[in-house]
Amino acid sequence: MQVSKRQFLKGVGALLAGASFYGVTRSPQADSTQAAEATPEIKYAMVHDENACIGCNACIDACREVNHVPDGVSRVKIERSGPFGEYPEQSYRFSRVSCQHCEAAPCVRVCPTGAAYIDKATGIVAVNSDRCVGCQYCIAACPYQVRYIHPETRTADKCDFCQKSRLAKGLEPACVEACPTKALTFGNLKDPESDLVKLLKAKPSYRAKVDLGTRPKLFHIQTIDGEIML
Amino acid sequence: MYRITPCTALLLVSALALGLTGLMSASTFAADEQASRSCIKCHKRNGKLEGVHASPGLAILCQDCHGPKGTHPKKGSTLNTFGPDSPLTAEQRTEICLTCHDHQALGEVEWTHNVHANRLGCDQCHKLHPETDPMLSLNTQQHSQLCVGCHKVKQ
Numbered sequence: 001m002q003v004s005k006r007q008f009l010k011g012v013g014a015l016l017a018g019a020s021f022y023g024v025t026r027s028p029q030a031d032s033t034q035a036a037e038a039t040p041e042i043k044y045a046m047v048h049d050e051n052a053c054i055g056c057n058a059c060i061d062a063c064r065e066v067n068h069v070p071d072g073v074s075r076v077k078i079e080r081s082g083p084f085g086e087y088p089e090q091s092y093r094f095s096r097v098s099c100q101h102c103e104a105a106p107c108v109r110v111c112p113t114g115a116a117y118i119d120k121a122t123g124i125v126a127v128n129s130d131r132c133v134g135c136q137y138c139i140a141a142c143p144y145q146v147r148y149i150h151p152e153t154r155t156a157d158k159c160d161f162c163q164k165s166r167l168a169k170g171l172e173p174a175c176v177e178a179c180p181t182k183a184l185t186f187g188n189l190k191d192p193e194s195d196l197v198k199l200l201k202a203k204p205s206y207r208a209k210v211d212l213g214t215r216p217k218l219f220h221i222q223t224i225d226g227e228i229m230l
Numbered sequence: 231m232y233r234i235t236p237c238t239a240l241l242l243v244s245a246l247a248l249g250l251t252g253l254m255s256a257s258t259f260a261a262d263e264q265a266s267r268s269c270i271k272c273h274k275r276n277g278k279l280e281g282v283h284a285s286p287g288l289a290i291l292c293q294d295c296h297g298p299k300g301t302h303p304k305k306g307s308t309l310n311t312f313g314p315d316s317p318l319t320a321e322q323r324t325e326i327c328l329t330c331h332d333h334q335a336l337g338e339v340e341w342t343h344n345v346h347a348n349r350l351g352c353d354q355c356h357k358l359h360p361e362t363d364p365m366l367s368l369n370t371q372q373h374s375q376l377c378v379g380c381h382k383v384k385q
Contacts, residue, residue, distance in 0.1 A: 055341075056377030061370065080341065087333055088347030180382040 043123035043189040044161050045217035046176075047199055048096040051224055052183035055080050055094045062178030066165050073148040075099070075159040076175055084226045093223045096184075099146045099159035100208065100216030101125045107138035107147060107156075115156065123189075123217065124163050129155040143209050144216075161186065189217070265299060266291035272303070280361040295326055295358075312353040323351035342377075 055078055063075050075098060082092035105125045108116045115132035118125050132155035139147045139156065150157040162173040171177070176184040187196030205219040269292040270277050283290050293299065300308045310316075312323055324347070337344040355365050355376075368376065 054377060054381050056374050056381065057370065058374045058378050061374050083337065083341070083344045087337075087344065090337075090344040090347065092341060092345065178378075180378040182383050 040120055040123070041188075041190055042121060043217070044101070044167075045123075045187065045189045045196060045219065046101075046161070046173075047185040047196060047205065047219040047221060049183045049185070049199075049203075049221040050094055051221060052181045053078065053094040053096075053179075054181055054183075055092060056180065058178045058180060059096075059175035059184065062174040063159075063162075066162060066174035069157075070151050072151065073157070075146075075157070091226055093226070095220060096218070097144065097146060098218065099125060100144050100214065100218040101159075101161070103215035103217065104213055106141040106143065106212075106214060110137040110141040112137065119163070122161075122163065122167075124161050125158075126160045126163060127156050127158065129153055129157070132156050143212050143214060262291050262293065265293060269293075269296075269299075276359075279359055281358055281363060283358050312351070316351075316353070318351075320351035320354070321348055323353055324348075327352045 057078055060074060060076055060078065063069060064071075067075060069075055077097040079095045079097055080092050081095075083090040084093070085091055101124055103118075103123070105116070105118060108118055108125060111117075112135065113131045113133055115128045115130075116125070116138050117128065129150075134149060134154050134156065136149065136156070139145075139149070147156050147158045149155065161167060162171070166173060172186050173184075176186045185196050185199050187194035189197065191197060199221075200219060203221050205221050207216045207219055210216065277292065279290065282288075295310065295312075297308065297310045300306075302309050310318060310323070310326060312318075316323060333343070333347065356363050
């Protein structure tokens, strides 16, 4: 069979295009989806009790160390407002700002390469850095502004509840363990016996920007003392 | 020949008065300094002030913080003492620092001042006598761990 140079090149080109197309569209966590498709029994969430938080930033330090987060960027921040009240009886309020692990995550929806995904087995919104091209669509789309480009890998990064660094070893996220006042509670929303579910049923909580339809899984227990803020 | 008008008379008198008060305050300061030196005669080791509070511009004397000598070292000393064995309350000790320091300015530099204002004395974190105050050389991790040290909830 005679194959011209032109035909040969066409064939090889089509083959390469097909192969790369398959590579891009393939599910980012192909191995984990099949196992968890039936009934995912885990849906991780976190509660930040703003009454217990003292704003010490031990969570930030622990996260930085465990997840090798370089200076200048951060997976978790504690926003401080105040002082409230008159000296010497002054107080501050603290609020955790980190990935909310939205059920309807805007970052996942806009990601053109499938690098941002929701791990179906755990409900964790994660980043596959091998697929991330650093286009920053997710950073623009995230209404909570918790994503950043990692200065070393040049890919998008954010809190993943320490999925890779600690959950895999059966440990709680670094911030939860580091918190001196037990202001952070991590657990499985689907387990009615978990401390997380018990806490959420015992105390009123709120979530940030629910009106955007993001269905976030970071819960806050609002500060009780002090004046009413408008 | 100069004529002394009422105006110049007034000027002269006021100049004299100013000079006198200046002299008087200088003499009381000298006396205070003398008293401060007499403290050092005994407190050679623990009396030395080496930190920023020792800078000559401030001219801080022992009695500025520790109060007048009174009957010290005999019984019934009324001196202000600092540190864990101090008989003064935290608020009393803080009050002494606040004669010079402004609580609002302190709160702006470091917010944790505000939340401990009536709970801790300054001396529970700060040290004036050594050359460097341990609080001034903390990095962010050490700062966090300082909070954790006291606020840690027992399991």
